[in-house]
Amino acid sequence: MTPVQRDLARHAIGLDGRHKQSFRNHFVTGEGSADHPHWLAMVESGHATRRRCSILTGGDDLFRLTRAGAELVLDPGESLNPDAFPAVLA
Template sequence: MTPVQRDLARHALGLDGRRKESYRNYFVTGEGGTDHPHWLAMVEAGYATRRSGSILTGGDDFFRLTRAGADLALDPGESLNTVEFSPVQPQKDTTA
């Protein structure tokens, strides 16, 4: 994730340096917007999903971060809202 993409991801999560927990997970931008190519690259990398524009978004695309993308956007001491992202469960040891 590039520094610009990380800034966009933090904005999508509502993390502004004062909050310690995300409170949303969306970003709306359309073709021709300077942010749009960055979001398309995040979709390609598996860091976000894209829903094509609708009347509700004024025709612009609606992006949401995946868990992988959201985790990369966090600073130390920050967390993701459990309404948007379920808590990560510890992996069970299957080698026994």
């Protein structure tokens, strides 16, 4: 994950240095935006999922991090909200 992708991913889950636990998991962007190619690359690498444009997103794509992608961007002392990222049972 590139530094730009990491920043976008942290924004998507609400980690901004003030919060120690994620509180959301979404990012809306569309073709032509500088962010869109970064999100497509994160989908390709398995760090995010993409829901194609809809009326609810104003015609843009909705991206969400996978658990693996979210865990990758955590800083020490941060955690994922268990409602958005349920525990993986072995």
